[in-house]
Amino acid sequence: MRSCLTGTFLFERGKRMDKIQQVQEEALQAINGASNLQDLEQLRITYLGKKGSVQALMQEMKSLPKEEKPAFGQKVNVLKQLVTDAFDQKQVELSSGAIHAQLEAEKIDITLSGRKKEIGTIHPLYLVQQELEDLFLGMGYKIAEGPEVELDYYNFELANIPHDHPARDMQDTFYIDPNTLLRTHTTAMQMRELEKAKGQLPIKLICPGKVYRRDDDDATHSHQFMQCEGLVVGEKITLADLKGTLTYMANAMFGEGRTVRFRPSYFPFTEPSVEVDVSCPFCNGKGCSVCKGSGWIEILGAGMVHPHVLEMNGFDPEKCSGFAFGVGLERVAMLKYGIDDIRNFYTNDMRFLKMFNRFD
C-alpha cells in the first residue's frame, strides 16, 4: 500500500514538474517568436501577468504537500526568471528594430541639392566711395554729408555763383521751386561745412554723394551721378598741398607710379582753378586708346578756395587759405574697372552687378 501511495505521489509530482517544463518551453518559444512589441506585451500578460501561467503555478504551490514545496517553488522561480529574461531581451531587440523601422520610414534624402541663396553685391560706385573714404580717413579727414534736395543758397550763392552769374548755365539744374533744387555738385556740401565751421580752423573733410543735372543720357553723360568733394582750410595751405594730396590719391586709386598734372581752368568758387589729369594707368603715360594717345586722363576739378567764398562763410582770407576738389566717382570706377558706358551703373543689369561679387 505504502509503495502504491508512494508511486502515485511520485507520478503526481512528475506531472507537476512536467507542467513547469511545458510552460517554460511554450513561453520561451512564443516570446522568441514574437514579431512586434504588441504581441510581446500580450505574451507578457499571458505568462507573467497576475492571471498568467507562472502565477497560476505559484498558486498551485499552496496546495502541495509540504515536503514538495521547496523543489517546486525553486523550479517555478527559475521558470519565472527565464521567462522574464527572455521577455526583456526580446523587448530590447524589438524596440531597436522599431527605431530602425521608424528611421527608415522617416528618411530624408540629404543628397538633394539645396537652393542657392543669392547674395547681394557691393555696387562698384560704392566700392570706389569706400576706398576713397578709407584713404582720406587715414589722412585724418572727416566725412560729411548733406541733403540731395538743396537750397539754391548753398548750391550757388555761397559758392560765388549769384543769380545772374553766367556759370549757372554750366550746370543744368533740376529746380523744385525757385529756391530749392536737386544739388548739381557736392560743392553745396562744402559750403554747408564752411558755414557750419563759423571761422574755426582747421577744416579737413570729404563729402561723397549723389548729384543731379539735366543731361541727356549717353555713354558718358548721366542725369544722376556721384561726386566726392574734398576741402582743407587752414593756415598756409597752398597749391602744393593740393598737388601732394591728389598725387597720393591717384597712386592709391590707380596704382603706384601715377603722376598728376594741373591745367588752368575756371570755377567760380576757386582761384586759381585747375583741372587735374593723372598719368594714364593703362599705358603708363605712353599713349593708348583709353587716354586717346595723350598719356593723360582727366579725373577732377580743383583749386584754391576763392577768397570771396572764405569771406562769405566767415573766414579771413588774409589769415587762412584752403584747397578743394571734386572728383566724379563714375569716372574713377570706369577707369579702375574698365567700364565703357556710364549707364551700366544705373540700369541694374545683374550680369554687370555680379561681376563685383567678392564672395564667389
Ligand code: DAH
Ligand atoms: N563742383 C565742380 C563740378 O561739379 C567740381 C569742383 C571743381 C569741385 C573745383 C571743387 C573745386 O571743390 O574746387 O564740376
